Amino acid sequence: NSSSISYIDPIKLLGSDLLDLTRNIKRLLGSGHPLLESISKYYFTSQGKHIRPLLVLLISQATSLAPKQYQTSSSTDYYEIIDSPISPSFSSLELVNKSPKEIYQPSFSAQGTYILPTQRRLAEITEMIHTASLLHDDVIDISETRRNQPSASANFGNKMTILAGDFLLGRATIALARLRNPEVIELFATIVTNLVEGEFMQLKNINRIDNRNSSSSHKEKNEKSFTFDYYMEKTYMKTASLIANSCRGASILGGCTREISDIAYDYGRNLGLAFQLVDDMLDFTSSSDEFGKPVGADLKLGLATAPVLYAWEEFPELGPLIDRKFKDKGDIEMTRNLVYQSKGLEKTKLLAASHCKKAISSILNLPKSDARSALVQLTDKVLTRKK
Numbered sequence: 001n002s003s004s005i006s007y008i009d010p011i012k013l014l015g016s017d018l019l020d021l022t023r024n025i026k027r028l029l030g031s032g033h034p035l036l037e038s039i040s041k042y043y044f045t046s047q048g049k050h051i052r053p054l055l056v057l058l059i060s061q062a063t064s065l066a067p068k069q070y071q072t073s074s075s076t077d078y079y080e081i082i083d084s085p086i087s088p089s090f091s092s093l094e095l096v097n098k099s100p101k102e103i104y105q106p107s108f109s110a111q112g113t114y115i116l117p118t119q120r121r122l123a124e125i126t127e128m129i130h131t132a133s134l135l136h137d138d139v140i141d142i143s144e145t146r147r148n149q150p151s152a153s154a155n156f157g158n159k160m161t162i163l164a165g166d167f168l169l170g171r172a173t174i175a176l177a178r179l180r181n182p183e184v185i186e187l188f189a190t191i192v193t194n195l196v197e198g199e200f201m202q203l204k205n206i207n208r209i210d211n212r213n214s215s216s217s218h219k220e221k222n223e224k225s226f227t228f229d230y231y232m233e234k235t236y237m238k239t240a241s242l243i244a245n246s247c248r249g250a251s252i253l254g255g256c257t258r259e260i261s262d263i264a265y266d267y268g269r270n271l272g273l274a275f276q277l278v279d280d281m282l283d284f285t286s287s288s289d290e291f292g293k294p295v296g297a298d299l300k301l302g303l304a305t306a307p308v309l310y311a312w313e314e315f316p317e318l319g320p321l322i323d324r325k326f327k328d329k330g331d332i333e334m335t336r337n338l339v340y341q342s343k344g345l346e347k348t349k350l351l352a353a354s355h356c357k358k359a360i361s362s363i364l365n366l367p368k369s370d371a372r373s374a375l376v377q378l379t380d381k382v383l384t385r386k387k
């Protein structure tokens, strides 16, 4: 399909929409308590990649010309609900300003593709949930930096950082409820539960399969494949579910058929898996200046990610180190060296590339548009990113 190779830069296609994003999110985060307000806004003052909202907006455009199950309302009255002031228990109403009306009007591109106000708001909600998870994550990971700045937990302490994450989640839920779509609310509630499940899976492995009756070579093979499957399942939960279900949500708000929302979900799932695989690779190959957050963090946290699990296939002596979460003296250095000596990093990248390929073949089932080309392009950005 020749259309898949036309180069459309996702950021250029949606640049101005992304500028509105942070401003609109900040409007949802007013509180009578100034410190709560600043902590919940803290990660919106640094430059994130905005990959999730970018995806929601591109999927919205790319599915706008696809077959529809129902007609979406374009009455302005309906959009007033989305943006009416939030009634706070402890904060003055005037802190939660309404957005300029023009932001929440449907916008059309030259090709006739469009983004609905509800979809624009969904992009903001997605970024808010992601940011809430980062606030909690930096507490759990005891991480000192994010986006080349002190982390929220390093700056404000764990207690307030956790609470600010919860506040963000609450405000995101208000905005979500206002979209008046129960199916999308269910998808987003699933995202939050999946984030927690993924984080739990990472924190505490469940017992390996009981294969006492199999031969020792079988046992080893089963153990390795179980561990890798578990890692991929965790990766779906902590990263890909948010991306996949946001893509599905955008297409549902657009009134698309089940077939189209399945395509959107499948694209998001594969892109999300690739994204986290690359993240786990960069933890070994990047520098903290480039990455904007500490590198080598996973081994320190006791986590065996794809590069280590692949290296374990070549170097069985890694098994006990993985089991004891690299906590003995010299474990981290030894693992790191074996990972570099192995094909682990290369194989991780290949696996990420194979998920990008699946994402592309899924998205090419949508009608041709610039947004679709940008979604194809995005898989390449995910694969070659340095931060």
Ligand code: FPP
Pocket (backbone or CB within 6 Å): 129, 132, 133, 134, 136, 137, 138, 140, 141, 143, 169, 192, 195, 196, 199, 238, 239, 293, 297
């Ligand atoms: C970053 O991963 C973190 C996540 C992808 C999800 C974190 C989820 C939670 C803490 C569950 C609770 C969340 C909510 C919203 C209730 P990472 O630590 O591998 O990446 P990093 O290097 O960017 O820190």
Ligand code: MG
Pocket (backbone or CB within 6 Å): 137, 140, 141
């Ligand atoms: Mg983490």
Ligand code: MG
Pocket (backbone or CB within 6 Å): 137, 138, 141, 143
């Ligand atoms: Mg972390």
